[in-house]
Each structure stands twice: as C-alpha cells, then as structure tokens.
Amino acid sequence: MTISPAGFPADGTARASAAHAAPAGAASDRGPVLQVRDVVVRYGGVAAVNGVSFDLYAGQIVGLIGPNGAGKSSLLASIGGQQRAQSGSIVLQGRNVTRAAPYTRARHGIARTFQTTSEFENMTVFENLLVAGRGASGASLWRVTVGWRSHRAEERQVEAKAWGILERFEMVDLADAYGRELSGGQRRLVEIMRCLMRDPVVLLLDEPMVGVAPHLVERFVRDLRTVAAEGIGLVIVEHALEVIEQLCDVVVVMALGEVIAEGTYEEVVANEEVRRAYLA
Numbered sequence: 001m002t003i004s005p006a007g008f009p010a011d012g013t014a015r016a017s018a019a020h021a022a023p024a025g026a027a028s029d030r031g032p033v034l035q036v037r038d039v040v041v042r043y044g045g046v047a048a049v050n051g052v053s054f055d056l057y058a059g060q061i062v063g064l065i066g067p068n069g070a071g072k073s074s075l076l077a078s079i080g081g082q083q084r085a086q087s088g089s090i091v092l093q094g095r096n097v098t099r100a101a102p103y104t105r106a107r108h109g110i111a112r113t114f115q116t117t118s119e120f121e122n123m124t125v126f127e128n129l130l131v132a133g134r135g136a137s138g139a140s141l142w143r144v145t146v147g148w149r150s151h152r153a154e155e156r157q158v159e160a161k162a163w164g165i166l167e168r169f170e171m172v173d174l175a176d177a178y179g180r181e182l183s184g185g186q187r188r189l190v191e192i193m194r195c196l197m198r199d200p201v202v203l204l205l206d207e208p209m210v211g212v213a214p215h216l217v218e219r220f221v222r223d224l225r226t227v228a229a230e231g232i233g234l235v236i237v238e239h240a241l242e243v244i245e246q247l248c249d250v251v252v253v254m255a256l257g258e259v260i261a262e263g264t265y266e267e268v269v270a271n272e273e274v275r276r277a278y279l280a
C-alpha cells in the first residue's frame with residue numbers, strides 16, 4: 001500500500017457517514033485482515049485474556065473497552081507479539097502469526113504505537129519518521145551490496161514518504177522540532193506517523209488519547225479516521241466513551257478477560273451486562 005497525499009481526503013467527513021455501518025463492500029469481500037480466535041493470555045496461572053475472538057476488516061475501526069484489568073492491553077500485546085498467546089490464534093491476511101516474533105509481525109503489517117523513548121526525544125520529528133521508514137525495506141547489508149546509488153534512491157523515497165505523511169497530518173511546520181519539544185498530543189500523533197512509515201495493514205493503539213489536550217481530541221479523532229480511510233484496520237483501546245462513539249464501527253467490550261458484548265456503540269451501551277460491568 002502506498003501513501004499518496006494526492007487523492008487523500010483532507011478530513012474524515014466522507015467516512016464519518018459510514019461509521020457504524022458494515023465494512024465497505026470491496027474490503028469485506030476479501031474477508032477480515034485480522035482474525036483473533038479464542039486467544040488466551042496467562043500470567044502465571046491467571047488468565048488475563050480468556051478466549052477472546054474478533055475480526056477486523058480493512059479500513060475498519062474496532063474499539064476495545066472495559067474496566068481496568070479487563071485484559072485489553074494484554075490482548076493488544078498478544079496481537080503485536082510482545083506477549084505470547086498460550087492458546088488460540090492470530091491470523092493476519094490469512095497468515096497465522098500466533099507464534100511469530102514481534103518484528104516478524106511488524107514486517108507483515110502489524111503496527112503498534114509505543115510511548116516515546118529518549119531516542120525519540122533527541123531526534124527531530126523528520127528524523128523520527130526516517131528512522132521508522134528505513135527499517136521498512138530489508139536488511140541494510142543488502143543495501144551495501146547493491147551499492148550507494150540505489151541506497152540514495154531508497155533514501156529519497158523514504159524522505160518523500162515522510163514529507164507526504166507530515167503534510168497529511170499538517171505537521172510540516174514541526175518537521176525540525178525535537179521530540180522533547182512536542183506537546184502530548186503532538187507526540188501521540190508522531191507515534192502514529194512513525195507506524196504509517198511502514199505501511200501497516202493493522203494499527204494497534206493502546207489509549208492514544210493519553211496526554212492529548214481536550215481541545216485537540218476532535219482533531220485527533222479526525223486524523224485517526226483518515227488513517228482508517230486509507231484502508232488500514234485500527235484496534236483502539238480507549239477509556240473516553242465519547243471518543244469510542246465518534247470513532248468506532250464495532251465496539252468489543254471486555255471484562256475479566258472475556259468479551260461480554262460486541263456491536264455498534266449504541267448496542268453495547270444499551271447492554272445490561274455492560275452496564276453492570278462498568279458500575280461494578
């Protein structure tokens with residue numbers, strides 16, 4: 001999948017009207033890009049995730065909600081590969097990646113944002129994107145072998161891609177800002193932009209709104225919609241239900257490691273068991 005600034009919707013309005021609808025025809029015809037089946041994650045003897053299943057389609061946004069300790073982060077980690085699933089399966093575009101290492105899953109298109117590191121802080125936004133993008137195409141040894149000329153060509157491609165992403169997210173003015181100079185919301189955005197440098201199939205977001213100023217939440221929601229409109233499937237863990245309501249096509253509700261409800265936002269908030277879990 002290539003990222004083209006041209007032809008990309010400037011905002012998420014086109015998609016907004018499709019929220020809560022079934023996945024777009026072409027995408028659903030090809031089946032889900034991610035199939036999570038009966039996944040179990042145990043810490044010691046305790047099952048933090050106890051038989052969770054859901055599907056994610058291209059361009060779809062699935063919201064994962066539930067009380068603290070429900071197993072949401074553990075489930076995301078089992079998809080990203082940071083945590084092994086003791087049983088069940090994770091299938092990405094027909095490929096079983098249940099036992100694959102995190103970097104292998106990343107290569108096949110599973111991206112996950114991480115909180116910023118000191119490395120992030122001490123590089124500019126542009127450098128951060130380049131570093132993320134360079135890793136995307138094979139081993140550096142191969143590049144040395146094929147020579148400097150093709151290395152330069154590839155580097156120019158990565159740079160062009162970074163500019164494209166900066167333009168799309170209206171972050172060009174911040175290209176030379178250091179990571180440490182960014183606001184909470186800008187950091188979250190750059191974390192996502194770094195993921196996009198790798199052309200992911202699936203993007204996993206664990207509480208991406210943490211540290212985003214309230215007046216920027218709306219913009220953030222719009223940005224995430226544009227990411228999905230590109231055809232990327234999103235799984236988002238988020239506490240703020242108004243964000244989930246605005247963003248998600250499907251909401252999966254977890255409690256004590258299990259899925260207790262799944263449906264549109266309206267459906268799950270009307271569910272008695274969900275109400276009990278949230279009040280408990």
Ligand SMILES: Nc1ncnc2c1ncn2[C@@H]1O[C@H](COP(=O)(O)OP(=O)(O)O)[C@@H](O)[C@H]1O
Nearest residue numbers: 043047048066067068069070071072073074075
């Ligand atoms: N690395 C870990 N080691 C042991 N127990 C863990 C670990 N991570 C999470 N847990 C436990 O697993 C359960 C689910 O946690 P988590 O996946 O973080 O839930 P959530 O993200 O929904 O709050 C909790 O009881 C938590 O204490």
Ligand SMILES: [Mg+2]
Nearest residue numbers: 072073074206
């Ligand atoms: Mg969590």
